[in-house]
Amino acid sequence: MRQITILMMTLMIATAAMSPSLDQEITGQVTSADDGQPIAGVNVLIKGSVTGTITDLKGNYKITVPTTGKQFLVFSFIGYESQEVEVKNQSIINISMISDQAELEEVVVIDYGRSRKKEIAFSMKSSQAAPMHHYEQDAAYLHNTEDYDAINENIFLAVKNKPLSTFSIDVDAASYSNMRRFINNGQKPPKDAVRIEEMINYFNYDYSEPTGNDPFSINTEIAPAPWNEKHKLVHIGLQGKHIPTDDLPASNLVFLLDVSGSMSDANKLPLLKSGFKLLVQQLRPQDRVAIVVYAGAAGLVLPSTPGDEKETIIRALDNLQAGGSTAGGAGINLAYKVAQDYFKPNGNNRIILATDGDFNVGESSDAGMERLIEQKREEGVFLTVLGFGMGNYKDAKMETIADKGNGNYAYIDNILEAKKVLVNEFGGTLFTIAKDVKIQVEFNPTKVQAYRLIGYENRALRDEDFNNDKKDAGELGAGHTVTALYEIIPVGVKSEFSPVDELKYQKMEIDESAYQSDELMMVKLRYKDPKSSKSQLIEHPLLDQPVDLDQISDNFRWSASVAAFGMILRDSAFKGDISTKDILAMAQASKGKDENGYRVEFINLVKSYQLMVM
Structure with missing residues (x-):
């Protein structure tokens, strides 16, 4: 009996080993048919599903596709003709995209804040295969409250x-990625x-x-x-x-995250969480992270935690949800208190504020914010600002508070930009x-x-x-x-x-050495x-x-x-x-x-x- 059981188990293992996988991984590169250059940000979607990815900065993508039935990949990007390709038995699918002038002509190219003839759905995703978030932009364009300071161009x-x-x-x-x-x-x-x-x-x-x-x-x-x-x-x-990263001073970081109702869009809080997870992977045991959130009120959702407890930090990020109004002033005050409690005299003490900038409840005046941030800057706690989203984006306020906080200011429009700021430029972003x-x-x-x-x-x-x-x-x-x-x-x-013109009543004297x-x-x-x-x-x-x-x-x-x-x-x-x-x-x-x-x-x-x- 024992021999029969062993034989049956052996047959089952052998059968499983010979059975084909239910999924296959497809990789490839997307380039322009005009000049062969790679195209970043192309949507790659499994037809008939919400699973997809986008190409990275070198035009490369990777996606996992089911092997059951016929499967098609759809490639789409603004200004190019969409393409649909059957997967078959291929593991590498390279695509050359053709410019589509007709599609761009459907978009009314106008000044900021007006509506458009055609709304364009687009995605914010990492380069790993996962469900893709789509959203329409009609509300953002019809009720646009984005704010930019006027620029009077330098003259001669x-x-x-x-x-x-x-x-x-x-x-x-920030201006580049926003543009x-x-x-x-x-x-x-x-x-x-x-x-x-x-x-x-x-x-x-x-x-x-x-x-x-x-x-x-x-x-x-x-x-x-x-x-x-x-x-x-x-x-x-x-x-x-x-x-070198290993030689950088230890960090005392406080993530100050906006979880108000305005952050619910896919290119705001979901993208924010994905980006901060990338940053968490860069942390060392000597670094510490706390998470403060603000919506209708501010709260500490993660006490200061060592950088090698990555699962704990990521779990706290995963549990965040958007809802409520925006008590930005209360959030900043609490974040500075937490930063001061764990202050590292010879380290990098910094708050990383992530928001769409829509401070509308509590201590929200620009002057009040600036005075607080300037005071804490002198005490050794700096402030970095990361902006997200569209429609109610407050560029002017975020630029101002980053400047006052001895920090930098970046706009995160996709996961590749999050990687650039928080991984590729980790030292420059966080260490002055x-x-x-x-x-x-x-x-x-x-x-x-x-x-x-x-x-x-x-x-x-x-x-x-x-x-x-x-x-x-x-x-x-x-x-x-x-x-x-x-x-x-x-x-x-x-x-x-x-x-x-030349002056009539006075002349400028030039030192002879200048000649x-x-x-x-x-x-x-x-x-x-x-x-x-x-x-x-x-x-x-x-x-x-x-x-x-x-x-x-x-x-x-x-x-x-x-x-x-x-x-x-x-x-x-x-x-x-x-x-x-x-x-x-x-x-x-x-x-x-x-x-x-x-x-x-x-x-x-x-x-x-x-x-x-x-």
Whole structure:
């Protein structure tokens, strides 16, 4: 009897081993038929189901498909013809998508806040196969209360009247991903949502590493301006020192999460939870995390917990649900209290606020928030802000409180952006290596007639603020790069933008040494160590040695192409004669290694915009 039982069990195991799996894994890449470039964010859906995924930044996807019956994959993306492919016995399915001008023409490309002829359903999902969340955007567009501060574009200033230009650095990148959200939805972004410096600084650049005691290096170049051949373009780049994750100081983090009713959409709280789970995977045993939530009231849902208790932290995230009004002020107060209770004197003490910015109950005035955040900043607790969603998005408020909190500000429009901010740029997002970083440029009046800082309108400082150590400025994170561009009008060049006529009653005296100097400008920087209240000064002259555009670095050409696209999106008076075709050519020629695919994604955004405005 025992032998019969053993034989039957052996047959059952052998039969199971020979039985085909009920599921099969399909992988592949989606590219554009126009130029073969990968397309990020393509929806890949199993036909007749809600199971799907999206392509990553290299156009790759992975999905698990049942083997029972005929199965089809449907590939769709704004501006391209949808494709349907039968799976059969294939394990690799690569797709080449064809541009669809007709589809984009159905979308009314108009200014922000108006309704559209065609509503577009889209998805926010990770690259792993799972149920896909679809939602209509009609409510968001018909009742739009998104808020952006007005931007008055920098103009050309005469060197003889204003020889100094002073501003705070900006490592925020929220404007870029927010702009991407609009274009991927078939809309032009609102003009004031386009902050050109944040578009430029969304990308990392291949600058030289710092070699001395300073926490960053300074890199400068000059070449003709691509949009105005009479003008020159100056490129200034900072490279923050890279610090291996294992060597970073221990973190005392408080996740301050908005769980109000306005966060119920799939691209808000569900995306938020997925993104923070990615961050949790980066934590070390020496790190600690607490979770504070706020809706009608604020509450502590997870006491400060060691970073290696990942299951406990993730379980607390999974249990979050949206509902109620938004007591943002109460939430911030509680978060700071928890951060102070577990303060690490030599560590990274930081609150990470995730919200759509809709503070509408309790202590919600901007002035009250700013005073509290400034006070806690001086006590060593910094604030990072992550924005989510659309329709009631409060960009202006979130940018302000991040600036006041010595933190950075990012907009998370999909899980790939969450990975970029919270995984790929983990050190730069959370660990400050220099605070109150200011730049002041003095132009040589014998060589520069006028100049214009491109972007940074809301980061301008008074010239006397440069030497004032009490004046707050921007922070630089580990491994981060910061890039700034000046457009200049050389002396002797007749330009439509030459700012003022010669003065009649007084003349500017120029030091004789300026005529003898090869220096075009002097770049000065001030910064503080994160634990210090006294700034240090760095000086870096830029010689007047311009080169042709085709000989300049990829850093220069890439930043110029992004700036030019920003000027087109803003319909800038200074965009000159450059076209999206010119931008594409410059961007494609300077794409470089692009290991994460962010630059290919920008190129595809420009192509999508091209189709929209044809």
